[in-house]
Every structure is written in structure tokens, then in C-alpha cells.
Amino acid sequence: MTTSVDTTKAAKKSPDKVQPYKELGLKLEEYEQIKKILDRRPTSAELAMYSVMWSEHCSYKSSKMYLRQFGEKVTPEMTKNLMVGMGENAGVVDIGEGWAVTFKVESHNHPSYIEPFQGAATGVGGIVRDILTMGARPIAVMDQLRFGAVSNPDTARVVHGVVSGISFYGNCLGLPNIGGETVFDKVYQGNPLVNALSVGALRHEDLKLAKATNPGDLVILFGARTGADGIGGVSVLASETFDADGPSRRPAVQVGDPFAEKVLIECCLELYAAQVVAGIQDLGGAGLSCATSELASNGQAGMRVQLKNVLLRDESLTPEEILMSESQERMMAIVPKESLKAFTAIVDKHEVEYSVLGEVIKEPRLYINWGDEEIVNVPPRSVAHDGPVYERPVLYPTWLDQLNRDSVISNNLRRATEASEIAEQIVQLVSSPNQASKSWITDQYDHYVGGNTALAMPDDSGMVRVSEETGLGVAISTDANGRYCQLDPYQGAKLALAEAYRNVAASGTVPAAVTNCLNFGSPENPEVMWQFKQATAGLADGCLELGIPVTGGNVSFYNQTGDVAIHPTPVVGVLGVIDDVARRVPSGWQDEGNNIYLLGTTRDELDGSVWAEVFHDHLGGKPPVVDLKAEKALAELLHGASLQGLVASAHDLSEGGLAQAVVESSLRFGMGARFWLNEITERDNVDLTAALFSESTARVIVSVGREDDVKFVGLCEARGIPVLRIGVTDQSGQLEIQDVATWNLSDLKNAHGSTIPELFG
């Protein structure tokens, strides 16, 4: 090796050396700021570190000022169960009985377009390590996927790659996949969204933090060796808009080995149990640059690191590449010297490789040497936490008023008048790609492993048991509707929150915490920035109104191809807690002779709906009204009813309205039902199209055993929840909607189930 290393000494001697800050994704003023912090030009290693850590993906420089409100718009009541809030790897919520859970959703959008399989696989791997880092055993995963139009030939490439990538990695880790979303829309054609969520459980005393506090403690890198994969991934990939004619970016995508991660999980859990680590951090985006600077900065300490001690897969890597590499399945532990022997015994048992890189020092300074040469000498806080913060210009979109005026009503979009046409529309709607059964996808995921899955697809939320002794468990549902958000990002974010909240409530849990993954276009576009500002405000206001805190999340900007941004897509995940998962409520009826009630009021709200999309290819107007007071009252009612064992099933009404819900609830267990809609149309003064397809919020259908009827209706009336008996379950094997049509469930099942396999199978 003859390449010379750029040292701090050399940096002082050659202040005017031209450096590739621009190619590394830094702006001139950011480069100048680094020089000011260091009082000299950065070495190439320092430049590498700053470039990845100050990237949009790692520093949240454009979003920070808006994310603050998640921590500000709170009441003491909301945060009383929050053991760790935003800013750590994942938020931690006390769920009682000495248990806590940690959950988070994160994006892996850009890598998943370039290399769908590895992009999606490492997305799962990354979020699971975040959960592991908190001291928790990961107990489930979910994924939120958005692809281009089904008619575009490139969509199948991305769908196959992403689904196999998640299946490959998640199944091999032994984590049940308990739910998620799949949406097709041409706005995601060149920019699919691949978000992954993981949840983990821990005893309170096992909580770990990413902190290096005690001078003398050892800094140990363990897990997979460091290679050339994912170099500059965060800066070059996640923070720049794709240029259609640009060079292939494939080398910047990481490659995952789920086997190595599974071994690493068991190894870490054993290390935690043995209490030999004082701090722990996973290596994901920005690799060693991130782990070293964050551990030191969080602990208000410093670190001395010998970079030559890093075990490499490829001996030709330069120090800069080692600092930036995003090789997967690596962790960094802070280990007290006296615990080293115990530490090595455990990692040796798991045949996990490790190397001691250095030690924690009192001085808040990060020194990294390459052999005898000093190549990094920086204040860790300046790298990890004091990056630039931008107040980007915001601009109300010039096209928005026009879009809002272009409504279903103003266009006088045609509604079916004949029963036969409505009947046909119901089948068309439930077999349209976005509303069709996703079991072709979810059947490729293991939802049994662990033996604690209480609910999974196709139920409204996924639920896992945390305590085998008492049945204490959690449910999670995630939602986002990019179409609503395009029409009104403030309301759209609230709508996503309301839907996820309703879903976990419908399953019988008490909503307790919120995570989010905010997928947007370029923050350098003031109209996108306005959308972001509105969506974050909507979400924060909504959480305050519902009284549940945001515990963490992730921002993904630059989701656009050329000048065209995706619809703003804030994915919102709500976690609910249930004292005994035996009480869980599925989203379909199981017993015959149950009455089916519609809770809530139906308004004529078809703008942005599935009906408008499927039958009129239309997007315009204003999204449905959000009434969070009504949502809260509904959630409380559902919880009360579930505690008393009054509801046998509950399905929320959202995309596709009542039509979608009654079909799904009938198909869930193959139990027939008969409906009448005349009371809805009369009471709520809506036509049949609105009764069936409107997407009004704060509505749920529930099935109730005859013996519980009086009690249930009494409960609704006492709480002021509009309640209407609209159907009854039976063993007919059919779904009948009076005055519309009667279908065999087997035919509906076929229509609902065959779309996705026909497209992608």
C-alpha cells in the first residue's frame, strides 16, 4: 500500500488543498462551517465523517425545526409512560408489569429502487438493530410499501425484489411479520417507498442507551467485518434526487446477511443479560462515523480510536472508506475493562468476531488514528448533534387551490343509479389492486415464529403477546394516505393518525404511543417544505388532541424523480396496549346470528376516495373531515365493549368505505352476512354510493352476539356514539346487501384474492 493518508498535521500544513466536499454532498457553506469548527481544513477522514453525519438522512437538518413540536405539543399526562423519548435509536414506552416496549419505523426508499432485494432486506436489518440497541428483544416486524402503477412494466421488478428481500431477511431473523400496507400509485413509480417497522420488548431494568460515559471503558466493534458496501450511502443516496441519466449507484447499496444478524441478536441479548456492556450502538447509516461520534457525544465524553484495528473484509479500504462504510450486522459496545473477559467469552461462544478499537476518554474530543498518524481530531458533538439546521423556505403550492376546487361534486362525477351497476362496482372496488387481498405478499412472511402472534394480516392491526405469564401484549397499526395528503397535508397526517388509532382500538387495545416515517419530496422545493410543515403540524396537533405521544420516527426527503415529488406520505404507526391478548378482537365475524352495527356517522365524502380513483381516475377536492373527539370517544367505547366481551369482531371503515369493510369482514372467516342500508341513507341523508363508498372517519362496524345486544346498544347510547343495526351474520356462505345484490363468498374471495397473484404471481 503506497497511498498516503491525510493527517491532521498535513491539514494544518496545506490549508488550501482542494477537497471534494461537493461530491460528498456538502454545500460550500457547510464546508466553511467545518473549517470554522476545526480552525483548519478537515482531513479527508474528517470530511468523510462530517459529510455523512451532516447529510439530510442523519442530521435532519431540514426537518429538525418541525420535529421539535412532537416534543413540545405534549402534556405531562401524555409523557408519563415514556421511558425514552425522541432522539434515541427508538422511543421506549412503559406498558406496565415491569415491561416496556420500543418501536420505530424507518425508510429504506432509495436503496430499494436501485436494488430492491438488498434495499428492502437491509431496511429490515437496520430497524431491527435500532430496537436491539435499546436493550430489547425484537419481537415483530411490519412493512409499509408503496410501488408504482401496476400497469408499468418496472413495477413487477420492484415488487418482486422488495417482497423477496423482506421475506428473505425477516424470515431468517425469526421475527414474525404481523402486518403492513401495500399501495400502488404512479406517483411512486421512480421512487417506491419501503418503510420497515420493528417492535421489541424489554424489562425496565434492561434498558440500554447509546452512551460512552466512563473514561477507560473499551470501545469494541463486533459482528460482521467491514467491507466496501454502502459507502456514502447516506450522503450520496438518501440525500440526493435521482437523476434519470446519472451513473449507476448500486455500489452504495448495502448487502445483508440475516444469519449474521440473527447470531448478533442472540449474542447481544446474552451480553445484556450478563451486564457487561455500559453502552451500545448499532452501525447503520454512516457506519463508524455515526457510532463513534454519537456514543461519545451522548455520553459527553470523548474517544481514542485506532482505525487499523477494524477487522476488514477488504484490506484495500482507505481510512475514509472504513469510516463511511455501511456494512451491515455490526454493533459497537462500550465495555468496562473488568468486563472484557466476560464479554469475549460470550462473543466467542457465538463465534462473533470483535476487535477493541480504543477507549473512552474524559476530554470531549474524538481522536482517530491510522497507525501512528492522527487522521481525526474533532469535537464529537459537532459531528453528531450540532450539524447545520435549516429553515428552508416554504411556499403554499400554486396548484393547490385549483386542486381543492376540482372536487367530486364540482365535477359532478357520475354515480351509479342501478342496483346492478352498484353491485358490479363493489366487486370492482374490492378487486382493484390497492383494495385486493395482499395475501400473495403476506403469505411469503413468517407470522408464526415466536409463538406470540395474537393477530396478524389480514386483521386491522398486528398483535403480539409480551408476557407469557399474564398475556400482556401490544398491537400496532400503521397507515398513510398519500392522496389525502396531496389534497391537504395537515388533515392528511391527522387522517393517517386517526386511522391507525382506530385500528388498534378496534383490536381491543388502548392506544399508547405513536411513531412515524415522513416520506416527502425535496426539501429544497418550497412547496414540498410547506407540505412537510403542514403534515408535521397536523400530526403533532392530532397527537396532542388524542393524548398520545410521538416516541420517535424518521424523515425521508428527496423522494422524487426529476422535479416531480411523490404525494406527501407520512406513515403513522400507533401502538396500543392490552392487558391480556386473549381479549383481542379480530376484524371479521366468526359466529352466526350476530348483529352487525355501524358506529359513527356517514357523510358524503368521496373526494380523494378509492371510489374516485377506481371509477373516475380522479384526485381532487378536500379529504374527509377529521373529528378526533369522535375518534377518541369511539376508541373508548371499543375498549369498554371489549373489556366486557361484548364485541366479537370490529373492522374500521377507511379506504373503500363500508363496501370494503363488509366484504373483508365476511371473507376473514368465511362467515356469511345480510345487510340493509336504507336506515343509513335515511338517518345520514346520503345516497347509496355514499353509504357504501364514502370514507367518512370515526366509523367502525362491529358484530355483537344477540345476548349482548341490549348491553352494547346501551353502552353506545350512554356515550353518545351513533349506532345503527345494519346487518346480521349467517351460515349462508353468502354476502347479501339488500336491494343491491347477493354474492357467494367463494366468488368474492376469488375476486378479492386473485388480482395480486395475477399481476405478480
Place this chain on the structure above:
Amino acid sequence: MKIGVVTFPGTLDDRDAARAVRLAGAEAVSLWHADTNLHSVDAVVLPGGFSFGDYLRCGAIAAQAPVMESIIDAANGGLPVLGICNGFQVLVESHLLPGGLIRNEHQHFICRDQKLIVENVDTAWTNGFKLGQEITIPLKNGEGGYIADAETLNRLEGEGLIAFRYSEVNPNGSVNNIAGLKNKKGNVVGLMPHPEHAVEPGFGPDTSAAMRSGVDGLTFFTSVINQLVNA
């Protein structure tokens, strides 16, 4: 009564198998792949997962693990051994059962509630079933397609060594719908579906009576306990 549950690197369903053993009424003993000591267990479960990352061939590396030397010896001596999914693959790679398992015909990983017909109740792990009984056991695998040459198949069929066949749907292209096998003595049974995922009401497959209430898998574990008690 002690039943060992082996953990290889990459094993996933070991905790589930241990739970199944406990629910059936026995004590679960954890066995580590690198340790030849079987800790005087009365039976052994090789659980599912991706041992050694499924590198080389599913189960091939695990078959060479130190613990397998002891298990192969003990199995030949009559110790009851149940191989589930990856454990079945390990049994095949260890030549305790014949044939091989290849990538599913449709090339995808598949997770579904699978109906099986019990073809042989003369084994340590199936004696609690009725011959011809239809049971529902979760199936989840990417490489579950059973293959064997014609001569082996003839022998398996002729000697009644097929323990389970897939019913209604053949989920992975297995020849003769073979889902599981037994050895001649009946102490070794291997199958692709996961009985340990159908042992506890609330967490098993759906049944017509109630959601997730299927516990057909529990009989595997009560069978072996009954046999050991009555031995």
C-alpha cells in the same frame, strides 16, 4: 421427563419448541450445537430455522455439528428424535431419514395453515393420532419440496415410512405429497410443517370453532411423553 431442544446458530423456533414441550407436560432442556453432551434427555427436538444461514445446503452444516454426533448415535439406539422443518432437513442431511428437500416448486417462501393426513401412527411422535386423521399444522418454508429417487420412494411407500401427506394443497411440489417421514423403528420423525406452532389456544391456526385455536401440534409432544411413560 426431559426433552432436549437443540439450538444451532440461526435456529429460530427453539423457544417455540421448548414452549410446546412444557405445554405437553415435560421439561425442556436446551442443547447447544457445539456441545456433544445430551444431558440425559429422554427425547430430542431439532427445531426449525435457518441453521448456519442455510449456507451450502439447508441443514448440511448443522448435520456436521458436534451435538449431531451424539444425536445420530442415540437415534440409532432408539432415542426419539423429531425434526421440524430445518430440523427435518438436518435429519435428511444426517441420513437418519432418506431423500432431500429442495426449493419450493413456485420459488417463494410460503407461510400457511396446512392440512395434513396422518399416514402412520406407529411412531414415538404420532401415536396419539388416529390413522388417516386430518390435522392442521402451520407450514412455513422456502425449501420444503421433498424429493427422492424412484427406488427410495418405492421403499418408503412399501414399508409405510411416510408419516404425513399434504392434504387439499401440495404447498411446495413434494413428491407423492410427502410432508413427513419416519424411520423404520419409528423413533425418528421429520416433517416440514411446524407442530410447535399449533400447541396453544390463541396462537395456533384458525379452526372452524374459533380463531387461532388449533392445537393439533400438541399431540406430537404428548405422544412422545406417553410412549416414554409407558415404556
